Amino acid sequence: xxxxxxxxxxxxxxxxxxxxxxxxxxxxxxxxxxxxxxxxxxxxxxxxxxxxxxxxxxxxxxxxxxxxxxxxxxxxxxxxxxxxxxxxxxxxxxxxxxxxxxxxxxxxxxxxxxxxxxxxxxxxxxxxxxxxxxxxxxxxxxxxxxxxxxxxxxxxxxxxxxxxxxxxxxxxxxxxxxxxxxxxxxxxxxxxxxxxxxxxxxxxxxxxxxxxxxxxxxxxxxxxxxxxxxxxxxxxxxxxxxxxxxxxxxxxxxxxxxxxxxxxxxxxxxxxxxxxxxxxxxxxxxxxxxxxxxxxxxxxxxxxxxxxxxxxxxxxxxxxxxxxxxxxxxxxx
Numbered sequence: 264x265x266x267x268x269x270x271x272x273x274x275x276x277x278x279x280x281x282x283x284x285x286x287x288x289x290x291x292x293x294x295x296x297x298x299x300x301x302x303x304x305x306x307x308x309x310x311x312x313x314x315x316x317x318x319x320x321x322x323x324x325x326x327x328x329x330x331x332x333x334x335x336x337x338x339x340x341x342x343x344x345x346x347x348x349x350x351x352x353x354x355x356x357x358x359x360x361x362x363x364x365x366x367x368x369x370x371x372x373x374x375x376x377x378x379x380x381x382x383x384x385x386x387x388x389x390x391x392x393x394x395x396x397x398x399x400x401x402x403x404x405x406x407x408x409x410x411x412x413x414x415x416x417x418x419x420x421x422x423x424x425x426x427x428x429x430x431x432x433x434x435x436x437x438x439x440x441x442x443x444x445x446x447x448x449x450x451x452x453x454x455x456x457x458x459x460x461x462x463x464x465x466x467x468x469x470x471x472x473x474x475x476x477x478x479x480x481x482x483x484x485x486x487x488x489x490x491x492x493x494x495x496x497x498x499x500x501x502x503x504x505x506x507x508x509x510x511x512x513x514x515x516x517x518x519x520x521x522x523x524x525x526x527x528x529x530x531x532x533x534x535x536x537x538x539x540x541x542x543x544x545x546x547x548x549x550x551x552x553x554x555x556x557x558x559x560x561x562x563x564x565x566x567x568x569x570x571x572x573x574x575x576x577x578x579x580x581x582x583x584x585x586x587x588x589x590x591x592x593x594x595x596x
Contacts, residue, residue, distance in 0.1 A: 348378040491587035512588035537567035
């Protein structure tokens with residue numbers, strides 16, 4: 264499920280304010296959250312109703328794992344600017360990260376109502392419906408464990424959720440249970456900065472800057488590998504065990520040489536144990552040996568209610584059946 268960071272734009276009426284917004288966006292993108300928070304607070308002191316500044320404030324709070332505060336910010340934005348779809352979308356991602364899928368559904372339907380062609384909201388709504396379906400099938404099986412039809416449907420839904428999860432691409436390529444994509448992974452998790460605020464309230468604005476598509480590395484599609492890594496991190500952060508395990512291919516070699524079943528049991532325990540998990544992927548670099556084999560190297564910042572660690576990480580991925588899956592992983596190099 265994807266959290267939205269809409270494209271930054273400058274307000275032609277006041278270049279100084281436009282520069283402030285751009286500076287806040289850069290700080291957020293660089294992971295300098297305390298500085299970004301101080302600057303956005305100063306900005307909002309001068310322009311308390313500004314939609315861009317308030318949207319950025321919500322993003323910063325999300326990155327700081329202050330989910331409840333971020334929900335308050337995005338909720339107030341939907342009340343003051345009901346014509347903007349982005350706050351509804353991000354609110355939905357936060358709700359989904361808390362397992363409040365019905366609230367997430369309602370928020371996404373409002374986003375689509377305000378902007379029927381909003382593709383991200385449609386995609387996220389599909390993720391929410393998949394989660395709701397999974398819960399319904401689980402309930403059916405708890406009442407009748409012999410229901411083979413429900414078992415089959417549940418397996419299909421979980422496979423769909425696992426293969427469709429995307430990390431919300433934040434300025435620092437962050438995936439977290441907020442909560443979130445977010446499904447957290449489900450999630451948002453894709454773009455960086457703020458929504459397009461109405462010109463009537465903030466003055467005329469220049470057109471949004473065109474997004475630069477990710478460059479494809481020689482030998483393969485870097486964007487696809489990046490999406491697979493983000494989906495893996497997001498599923499982990501959102502405690503989506505099925506989605507996390509689905510990121511690993513059938514030929515995956517466990518780091519300590521243990522059996523696949525032993526490794527999966529250990530991973531399930533580590534994911535389900537902590538009350539909250541945050542996984543940040545930064546400095547991601549992808550290289551290819553050929554079109555179907557890639558190596559992803561990055562810094563992994565892991566935090567939970569139990570422990571925390573920051574280390575280098577390497578994932579070896581293979582493309583099979585149109586899907587990139589992890590076949591080897593190692594930390595420290």
